[in-house]
Amino acid sequence: MARRGERRSERGRPGRDRVRTAREGDAGGVAIVVATPGDALEPLALQGSGPSVDIVCAQPGTPDERAALGRAVAHAAARGVRVADEPWVIDAEPGKTTARVLDALRELRPLLVTTLDPDPEHASIDLEANRPVVTEPPLRGSVARATIAAARTYQRECGSPVFVRCHRAGAPATLGDRACARHPLPLRWLVRGVDGRLSAYLPSAAGVLRWTERRVGGDEWSGPELLEGPDLLPGLEVVQDAQGYVHLFGLRRRKRPDGEKYVDVVHTTQYQSGRPPGPWHSAGNPHGNDPAKSREVGFPAAAFDAGGGLHVFARNIGHGISTRRQGADGRWSGWQHLRGVMVADELTAQSGGSGDPEVWARARDTAAAIRWHRGTPPGEWTLDATGSVGPVPGSLSAAPDAGSVRYRYAGSNEVCVQMPGAGAVSLGGPDGTGPVAAVAGVGIQGWGCTVLVRSGESGACLVGAHADGRPEGGVWWFDAGETSVVPPAVAVDGLGRAVVALLGADGRLRIARQEPGASGLAFASWTVVRPTV
Incomplete structure (x- = not known):
């Protein structure tokens, strides 16, 4: 495995021409940026045939890791994945990782950047200190955070879309791309605004990108425009209310007065198609601004109730669901914990048949999806574990019919729909x-x-x-x-x-x-x- 300096010295300045030629032929490539070669195995296993893949490592790793990566590259080639040249080792020093990754991105000019989870999951809780214990090597999270920052800077420099995916540490590729992602891509990212024009919203490294029809039903669009807002983590939830306004939800990392970082849920509202959205507001975090617990919060899901109230749901550090409601007057309730079942980081919120919201979540330890809804007494959340929904990880989604959900059946991978009061339909x-x-x-x-x-x-x-x-x-x-x-x-x-x-x-x-x-x-x-x- 060659170091970056050796690679450049061997190829000289024509190396840029090589990258440019690859971009012209591939129309964009993939850069997998990880701490060591062993960390690239699962992200590489998820790659399909198409654009070429470059692997960038912060450290050279052990001989066993390098050998394992060599085997993984051979397996990828057998299924049509092109891994460009030898992996890069940037030999990142503390405080210089972001700059070194940015240099690599400038050379490679990727469309997609894949890295690991910037906030790895804890393995246990230190009961005495009441703090989560993370056993993942610290370099993994630091390289992921540096990669997100470098990709954000790179996109702002080049002016072209760059997309980041964070692979959840330890998640096997057999779960599929969506179930392995720390920050999911939206499903309902094409929506019709109040004036009848369509807009498309996707999360990029530098923030939310928006495309908008210039006229109703026309073929000319404006965009992609980078919406002003906070430095978001690379995911997005898109929800529309009864008035047709579009609401965007995400996660951001903030700094406390003492310098510690925490993560909170944020959202903004798009009132008029093509116009600037409103300011981004914080919906908080089930764990407040606790720097250790808040960073593990799951990606939010949201839905509106019949009274116009906004309900936000997020997986908490204990793998339960926490929720809070914002009333029509803008006031937020406190966070409420929905008890009953530990869940995976896969939530789908929607309006139920009664107009009240409900949330589906894939169970953490079984091949099942569980529903919570507001039943009796009014306003109280009720767990419904009687359904026969057995989803493939990463396949859960809301259906247009109130209270219905779609998923791929774990036994056959077939697409199924579960409707209220009925069995599953293939x-x-x-x-x-x-x-x-x-x-x-x-x-x-x-x-x-x-x-x-x-x-x-x-x-x-x-x-x-x-x-x-x-x-x-x-x-x-x-x-x-x-x-x-x-x-x-x-x-x-x-x-x-x-x-x-x-x-x-x-x-x-x-x-x-x-x-x-x-x-x-x-x-x-x-x-x-x-x-x-």
Whole structure:
């Protein structure tokens, strides 16, 4: 394994030309930035065929680690993954890791940067000190934090989108990309605003990116625009209220007066399409500003109730769910702990059939998903563990029908929907990974239908449909002809047409609209959204 200085001296200045040529051929690459070679094994195992992959290590690691990485590279090559040249070792010194990683990103010019969890999970609790005990090597977290900071700076320098994924420490690749991610990508990231124009929101290294239709149902878009706001961790939750306003939720790391860092939930509201959103506000943290406990909080999920109240849910350090409500007057309740079952970091919140919110969570220790809802007495949270939802990790999502949830069945990988008062219904589609996004109320040959989109093999965008409220009729899936580096999204535009959105390997938004009057569900050719101001 060569050091960075040796690599550059061997190749000289033409090394930049080599990277540029690779970018032109690959339209963006992947940089896996980790502490030592052994840390790259699981992130590399998740890579599919497509853009080339560079591995950057802060330290050279042990001979066994280097040998294991060599085997992993060979296995990746066998399934079509191109790992570029030999791994880099940047020999980062304390206080210089961010600068060294930034140098590597400037050379490699990646679209996607993968690193480890910046806030690794604790292994136990020191009862005497009441503090979590983290056994992960400190270098892993410090390199991940440095990588997030370097990617943020790099994106602001180059002006092009850069996306960061944080692989949860110790999570095996067999769980799939979404279940291994510390900060999930949104599923409902394409939404129609109050004025009928569509907007797309995705988290990037430097903050939230937004694309907006210039006119209702038109092919011209503005963006991507980098929304002003705090330095967010690389994830996003997108929720729309009854008035059609868009609410964005994320996590940020803040500094206490004593210099210690903690993490809190933040959110902002988009009132008018294409206009600046409102200021970002803190929703706090179940553990306050405790520097050790707060950093492990799970990514938030949110939903509105019939009275306009906002409910925020987050997995706490004890692997329970904590929730609080913001009333229509803007006042927050205290955090409430929903007891009953330990959960994984996979929450889905939605409005139930009564208009009250509910939250689904994948159980931590069993292949099941559990639902909490507000029942009787009014306002009290009730655990419903009677459902037969057995999801593949990373596949849980809310369905458009109130109180319904979609997931991949752990026994077959088929897409299923669970509706209130009914058993699970299979929607087929056992190929691919991850969750399904959907939108109801699409007109197809005079029928109101639900259009679904999901990721197939190698990131293929697959589309299907069924009659609204009647999934038992079955779904015919078809390949939409494009691949996406994020889960595809779907919405209904201001003209009533289904619109599918994805992000290509070149970092550009792609849009396909439903063909009006077609005999069945058909889409026009994909439109590549060119960067505009």
